[in-house]
Amino acid sequence: MNTAPYGSWKSPISSDLIVSSSIRLGAIALDDGKVYWNEGRPTEGGRNVIMGYDDRSYIEITPKDKNVRSQVHEYGGGEYLIEDGRLYFSNFSDRGIYRQVGDNAPQRLTPENNCRYADFAWSRNYGRLICICEDHTYANSEGGEPTNSLVAISTTNGEDIQVLAAGADFYASPRLSPQGDRLAWLSWQHPNMPWDGTELWVGDLLETGSGILTIENPQLVAGGFAESIFQPEWSPDGKLYFVSDRTGWWNLYAVDLNELSNIQPLCNMAAEFGMPQWVFGMxxxxxxxxxxxxxxxxxxxxxxxxxxxxxxxxxxxxxxxxxxxxxxxxxxxxxxxxxxxxxxxxxxxxxxxxxxxxxxxxxxxxxxLQIDPAYISAAQAIEFPTENGLTAYGLFYAPKNADFQGETHAKPPLLVKSHGGPTAATSSSLSLGIQYWTSRGFAVLDVNYGGSTGYGRAYRDRLKGKWGIVDVDDCANGAKFLVTQGLVDGDRLAISGGSAGGYTTLCALTFRDDFKAGASHYGICDLEALAKDTHKFESRYLDSLIGKYPEEKEIYIQRSPIHFTEKLSCAIAFFQGLEDRVVPPNQAEMMVEALQKKGLPVLYVPFEGEQHGFRKSENIKKALDSEFEFYAQIFQFTPADVLQ
Missing domain, CATH: 2.40.128 (Lipocalin)
Incomplete structure (x- = not known):
């Protein structure tokens, strides 16, 4: 085994291999004994295609001129439905719904308009597709918010679009009973996000003599402002099931609709059967x-x-x-x-x-990509002390490479990763992006800071009013914990994150002195700008994370790194999509300019054609390699490879 400085190890896990061998596996469907899924391909410019599997063979369903992706809520999800051999999907480029039967070419169903569609259910009884519609007509022309509704679309005449439910700010999860005569759905209002509080409704689905489909006798089943309902589903015998966090944990429940007050818990546990509904169809x-x-x-x-x-x-x-x-x-x-x-x-x-x-x-x-396990670092779940006598969580990955070991008495640099959301959680699935670092001699800590999901509502609510504080404390305390355990070099700590994780990163680098370097991937540096210029789904998210705007404007200013660049004394890299609507690029550009004026090491890498998150293989590669090279300069080690 060769001895070499941490960070300089030669690794078989290159960025080229990662992007050439990796795909994104999306929403799954089962129909008539076959399994289908949405497959994102970085090597095809991030295009999404519906794939099928039958008798040990793969079938590419959608043609190359189609990109199966929804833009409702900007994050999408629920972009297709396949039932009885018929595929309905939302096409990214024109936002229309298409119908595809067998090997026939897809046919556009909906007219050209300013609407986006997602989260489909098929009504056999009425020959209609029931889904969420997000209408941007007035948002585009008058600067207002899009309007969301629950609609029914004729599958023989896509011009025939009827509104079933409207008036709430958001809708999701339309689900038909086995007989097709009842419909369940979720709705919620500003300022809630779906993990804060939603309402579960059910009603009779009826068609009038004039062919108008309506919901009669709508009834509120469960939920409210402070109870989050997730994934309503009908059992084969006609009972309505759902997940609720009414006990502090997302648990399973069932209700007999003949007696709505009789909601039956199925298994009370300190466990999460629900997830934050960032996308449809979860x-x-x-x-x-x-x-x-x-x-x-x-x-x-x-x-x-x-x-x-x-x-x-x-x-x-x-x-x-x-x-x-x-x-x-x-x-x-x-x-x-x-x-x-x-x-x-x-x-x-x-x-x-x-x-x-x-x-x-x-x-x-x-x-x-087949990689020798000798180069793979396994995740170690850790708990560590944080502020106010509380505990936080994370996954720790030690450096690992079959061919190298660190120098005697040296400790590895640490890269702390702060996940996006912030209401989300890191995954324990193999991440070649993490192994890229550990196989080169970095240690990695993937933090599930307070506010993350998977640990109950109380843990999730730690971030309320405290974004930019609790998350930063937990990331810093996780790094300090590893330093005290003798596992990493306290003088070579870096932090990196995307989106909300980028905000946590920038706050840590601005308001704390625990880290020597960091990287923001489409991260937020100006909370006021975010509050004024973001999409509808998240337009009131900051009410709970920070405070009401503009009433509590001062808090927004105090927690925005852009206003405190004089406190910066470390190196930062920025990676930004130029078509990002969630975090507009001007935020990163303002921060870069401020750092340049201070003469601090700074890297800015903008990507044409990218939105919130990078989908093109060449951009994923460049972001990964550029961040590594940036740290090599700051931590003064020589990479084993010349990176392009």
């Missing part, structure tokens, strides 16, 4: 052919797969043994379920599970 449970509930849940940062018999709740959850620590996107049909499964040493994959015998297979893997 799913953590479904129903097998025998009526049993197949579900995934998170506990102490690890995912589990289980089944539950609604007819025999005394048996409780029965764990299904699968070797995955990260499970999401679960869908069920008949004797099979499919989900995203991953672990810290295994890339995320589409997994198809046979419920009759427990056997499973990986249908599609996010990366086909």
């Amino acid at each position: 799913s953590t449970y479904g129903f097998a052919g025998d009526g049993k509930v197949i579900c995934s849940y998170s506990q102490n940062g690890k995912s589990y797969l289980a089944k539950l018999d609604p007819q025999n709740l005394d048996r409780g959850l029965q764990i299904i043994d699968v070797p995955f620590t990260s499970i999401s996107g679960l869908k069920c049909q008949g004797d099979h379920c499919a989900f995203h499964g991953g672990a810290s040493t295994e890339a995320s994959a589409i997994v198809l599970l046979d419920l009759t015998n427990g056997t499973w297979q990986k249908v599609r893997v996010a990366s086909d």
Whole structure:
């Protein structure tokens, strides 16, 4: 084994290999015994294509001139539905809904307008597609907000679009009962985000003699301003199931609609069966052919797969043994379920599970890159003390490379990663982006700071009114903890994050002196600008994270790094998409200019054609390599490779 300075190790995990061998695995669907998924391809400019799997062969469903992606809420999700062999999808470039049957070319269903669509349900009874509509007509022409509604679209005449429900600021999860005569859905109002409080409604779906589809007898089932409801679903026998955090944890419930007050908890646990609904179509449970509930849940940062018999709740959850620590996107049909499964040493994959015998297979893997395990650093879940006598969490990755070891008495540099959201969580699935660092001699700490999901509502609510404080404290305290444990070099600490994680990064570098360098990927530096110039979905998000604007404008100023550049004394790199609507590029550019005036080391890498997050392979590669080279200059080590 060679001895070399940490950071200078030669690694087989190059950025070229990462982008050439990696795809994004999106929403899963099951139809008539086949499994389908949305596949994002960085090598095709970030295009998304619906793929199918049948009899051990892959089928590319959508043609190359289509990009299956929704822009509702800007983040999208719920971009397609496949049922009875018919595919309906939202096309990114023109925002229209297309219908595709078999090998025939997709046909546009909806007219050209300023509307976006997502989260589809198919009504056999009425031949209509029920979905969320986000209308930007007046937002575009008069500067107002888009209007969101629940609509029904004729599948024979796409011009026939009827509004089923309107008036709420947001809608999601339209779900039809097995008989097709009842509809359940979620709605919520500003300033709530869906993880703060939503309402679950149900009503009778009826068509009048004139062909108008309406919802009659709408009734509020559960939820409210301070109760978050997630994923309503109908069981085969017509009961309505949902996930609620009314106990402080997202747990499963069922209700008999003949007696709405009789809401039955299915398994009270200090575990999360729900997730923050950043995108449409998220799913953590479904129903097998025998009526049993197949579900995934998170506990102490690890995912589990289980089944539950609604007819025999005394048996409780029965764990299904699968070797995955990260499970999401679960869908069920008949004797099979499919989900995203991953672990810290295994890339995320589409997994198809046979419920009759427990056997499973990986249908599609996010990366086909075969790497010797001797170069892979396994995640170690850690807990560490933070402010006010509390505990925070993270995943620690030690440097690992079969060919190298660090110099005697030296400690590795540490890269602290702050996830986006901020209401989100890091994943324990294999991240080649993290292994890129650890195989070169960096240690990495991926922090689930206060405000992260997966640890109950109280932990999630730690960030309320405290964004830019609690998250920064936890990232800094996580780094200090590793220093005191003798695992990393306290003089070579860096922090990096994207979006909200970029804000945490910039706050840590501006208001604290724990880190010597950092990198902001499309991060926020001006909270006022964000409050004034962001999209509808997040336009009131800061009310809970910071305070009401403009009433509490002073807090926005005090927590915006752009106003305190005089406190900066370290190096920062910025990576920014020039078409980003969530975090406009002018925020990064203002910060870069301020740093340049101070004469501090600064790197600014703008990307044409990129939005919030990078989808093109060449840009993903450049961002990764440029950040590494930046730290090499700051921490004064020589990379083993000349990076392009």
